[in-house]
Amino acid sequence: MDKKKLSETDIISKFIMPAIQKAGWDLMTQIRQEVKLRDGKVIVRGQLGIRKTVKSADIVLYHKPNLPLAVIEAKANKHEIGKGMQQGMDYARLLEVPFIFASNGDGFIFHDKTNTTQLETEIQLADFPTPEQLWLKYCAYRGYTAAQLPLITQSYHDDGSGKTPRYYQLKAINKTIEAVSEGKNRMLLVMATGTGKTYTAFQIIWRLWKAHQKKRILFLADRNILVDQTRINDFEPFGTAMTKVTGRTVDPAFEIHLALYQALTGPEENQKAYKQVDKNFFDLIIIDECHRGSAAEDSAWREILEYFSAATQIGLTATPKETKDISNTDYFGDPIYTYSLKEGIEDGFLAPYKVIRVDIDIDLQGWRPTKGQRDKNGELINDRIFNQKDFDRNLVIDERTQLVAQTITSYLKRTDPMAKTIVFCNDINHADRMRRALINLNPEQVAKNDKYVMKITGDDEIGKAQLDNFINPKKAYPVIVTTSELMSTGVDAKTCKLVVLDQNIQSMTKFKQIIGRGTRIDDRYNKLWFTILDFKKATELFADKNFDGIPEKILVTKPEVIIDEDNSDFIDELNGTNEKSSEEDQPKINDPESDYKPADGTDFGSGESAEKWGEDESTPYIKFHVAGVTVKKIAERVQYYDTDGKLVTESFKDYTRNTIKKQFASLDDFTRKWQEADRKQVIIDELAAEGVIWEALEQDVSKDLDPFDLICHIVFDQPPLTRQERANNVKKRHYFSHYSEIAQKVLNALLDGYADEGVKAIEGKDALKANIIIPFGRPLEIAKKAFGGAQKYNAAISELETELYSDKAS
Template structure:
């Protein structure tokens, strides 16, 4: 066979050429199917979103050059390519990173001469000393060879293989499970096929738990390893979203259990706990079928309800104890009374909020902390003072935990509402907002205050502000519209418990915390309402407006997602139109209550197993009578002076501690990771053929130039902004640099045409920046088109494109001469 590549000078080939001419032929010659087993440019991450002020941008991430698969659901190997000028193993560390994400043991790096083969299956064997070896192009292993080694490494039995080999559902749109979803799916299918019957998956809110569950069920169901499946949840919206969206491909094989009847004609059953059980024996619909009827049960949000040993809902799981049971949660509960791991075992797979934010799959957040004086200092009634209802107020100091639970101060409610309104007016008045209140009464008063403060918006649509709580049928009916990105209204939802979990509000841009939150589980769930990203609707990040110090929980070691920044301000600062809370020198347990806290009641937090008169599970949280309730006195007063406290700006550092940091500080830290000194940065800048390439590289690392301009000055070049901010060099404006070039009388060596072009380019630089000099298309517009056409300018003015590019390079050298 003639080697057509023999005469090619590899050293001059690009990385893409190396892949096309050498790596891919070697892989295909080894027997890999180009259509089903090879994927190129596999993007594993989306790129972390960096947020500063009101701006957010994604960092750029690299894709894995080649991923090899046994089946679409089973990645086996990663290949990372480099140009031939590099050593053959140059890409191995990068490939190992991708292999870790995909959980594959076979890792290859190549420069076109051969492969470095890193084989994790050798670890723990006598061959471990030969973990990495160099092999020829023609010796690339076949699919059968790697699959056989993989099966031995995994310890698969013959009985497992038909289940393992079942592919995930492909909708034909090119959508693939993300790397972490694929890990969760594969690990669960492996575990259940090996006989494990209790599995816990911990995946942060917004990372696709239900989609992951669907793919697990699909593979086990299609392989007939599991024939009857039950999906359990404790809220109607969770069941309905699942049935309509992710589970839709099950079609006529799927049913939602209603009327307290389990229909054996269906194989996929979705159900509310409430539809399957109740305190009376006649309500225990799950007993209509035999204990072995279901062989797989998926429990959504398993940190609630059935997590407790003495839960009435737990009896469903215990009745079907022979079934494999998979618990899904973003927040596993571990207390003295409740333990998910006791029942399911340690998590089989965990994908955290921090990982999701770092990968760019979840939205980062900034935090505005607002301290109100009565919250910090407390408020005490005068002797014998009566409230608005004529009741004598108990004489004690009321503090932050009391407000809107046992003590209502109207002026405080008004101040919170004003702060929310001012923030929205300054940012995005139509930005979807959830206001978490202490109870239904608080949610109603907050709705009224917000409505009164936004008469123009209410005139456009009276659903601008809606109370969405379990007791309000009109409000609950608007929940679907609130979470639908295509629906503009409602914009602001006031709530207490109904929206803490399971509400997929992709475009929520503002989460307001005016609720006492002590539970880490609940805090994570609430924060999760904003963590979804929706690129289509430009939702890349969100803001947390905290009135109750709840965000102090970010510093708790149990919280793994570091916020982008904390801003501590006062309501009056936000009110003041001259103060920009985003552009200042800024950077940044109790049981979960099931259902809304009822008016003037303190919920004790037990499972509801009560009335469902229709027997269809159609009732919702407002009908939950959470065990015993006790009357709580609630006073309401007016005329209290509520004022601001001092402003403080804070940022959560990567170690979870609070530091004060501006965007200038962030830029310094980012640059320190890229360049060890000013000399190194200047050298990189001057050596770059295109300065814009350096600017783009730094933007990809999270330096938002527009945000830096706001702090430093819009008339400065990116080079000077960095030199001034990071290396304390005297600042030079673009106009000053252009003036220095003119003073040196530098243009006289060029022809008249070339001089005119270069002088005008210098003007463009002074006005806009270096990108204008490097953009060839600028020669098509004024004033250059008065000099001649683009081709005439380059040919007649400079003698050709190489000469023009050389002149541009010399012009840039003159502009930045002070740095040389």
């Protein structure tokens, strides 16, 4: 056996795996092969998205399934023994393990982060460490005590379906368990929307519960949909040990309690259901979406956390809130683990986005009423210049609403009229008007189903009843929903493909939550990316340094009353657009089973009443409503998510040019590698793995060009030749006249196939099975009779490809 000729797979099976198993590692519970840690980033250009190919860790070794210890990266024996080390270290970084092994089958290079004197050593196959040796080194490295180990080693829940925590979820779980084992009682987990915070929380609770470290657990949320989705989905394995708190009664017979703040407390003493049990009743509390609800120190809901202050409390959020009044980190401490939107997109677990920024003339230039002009209701309009922040807040212009609705409709018609769409409006009145405009612009779709467009807001029971249908991928309707606040968070809309922003958004927390409505990926329904249609410049927040990071703590311990000069915060509050007073932060709840119903009955988000008060209680606040204004769209710019998380304005040709030039310094460099490749399809596939979407290029440039010519033309500005022109050039040169008559006929037929389909018609394993080749016989028969065998046939194909591209290779 010539070891140098063995494949990487053979090296693993014949040398590496036997060495590992001989050292005592259990094949069923401690060894996993081909561990895929990432899903592959989605690259989007135009209306196409494609996943980049990702490599898997060859072997990962575990103490138990929830505790990875080491990564092993293998290479074929023709390579140096340590060639796979850097790749292995990348996987180890994701898993946060200290042991990395690289091997070519001759032995191992062992990178040991626990060894401070010599990081890398070479060891023989027979000297591979035992599980006990690595576990002891790992425990010493992590500083575990004997008292911590029963909890540290407690297994996560395994339902037998094969679903296991993703690498970042496992890190979040393990870091939390480790912190609890150290006696920490306040923790914050920050994980981007769509990355499985609730599933992560379930696994944390499961391990603490099964280890008998925490016996009674409270999962606390502020919206019914969050509690119900949790109970039905991720928490289902708790079975009869779990209950949802209803009727303001805490039943001590259960161990796992899911509750709304609203069900546990209220302004009256008899509504404070949490006081039915002792202060030490709960020993673990998970606070979902902890940037809301009890986040503020003076919140009516903070009293629950303070009552159970002895319990371990873990806050979950995608968007920790740091303002002068509210600080998640002040209460929970700095996050013990953070997994950001950028990381999720780069790993391929979250959907990237493209942004279409629409600029409207009156938004940029402003609008001023004529002298003495009155609105549709007879109100005298204030004589001032109204700008973008005023529209649909202080001033309604019918034509602007119509233009926004028309732009949404046009986009859907030219892409996918059935794409799930959320339109974020300034308030409920705005959502009503937008719904009406969209219905009038889509009569054919509404005729098919009158739920094509729905308004889903806190005041509308019929609309709220359709929320489950909207987020269910199996339900086609509703397709378009208009909303103000209700759907900005906590709505798991996996197949939402269009997020429309026609709302003034100043809060980074709120912006990130809204963007999160589209970031989920669902391969089954071809949801790999989404579009943001922005009418209010909200996407400028992407450029803020805090967008994908933890905001700096700016809590003011002794807050002062601050009045901004233009009263914009006050007006925002009246209209339900101010972050602090919006639906998502409204603590005055009088119905424990409803979502956001202020105790006094006031709907701050409706915009219906003209009797809201302005600068003081003697001045009524009025929303003016006008029509007959000429409104035009003056610009529309498409931007894409770039590799560094920023938005770039570029065509797919630009993206391809930038991507290719990172790999090939010059035309000569590219053509040389192309000519040297035994199979051109390998290069085509490699570039596709880097995000070059060939279908998009063909649509953008020409479907008649070979990938070689597409690259030469787009990247290196060379005049292209079509596949047909290349095939004809080869035929004109009569280069294959030295072949037999039947071989010439086969080569001519292959050239015709190339002209129609490209190199796959020549190189594909079924090339000789094509209809144009079949008359010459079976593949093996053709290779033998026409060319003298498979080896000579392959040489003829290489010569044919050299001739095809010879004009570029000189």
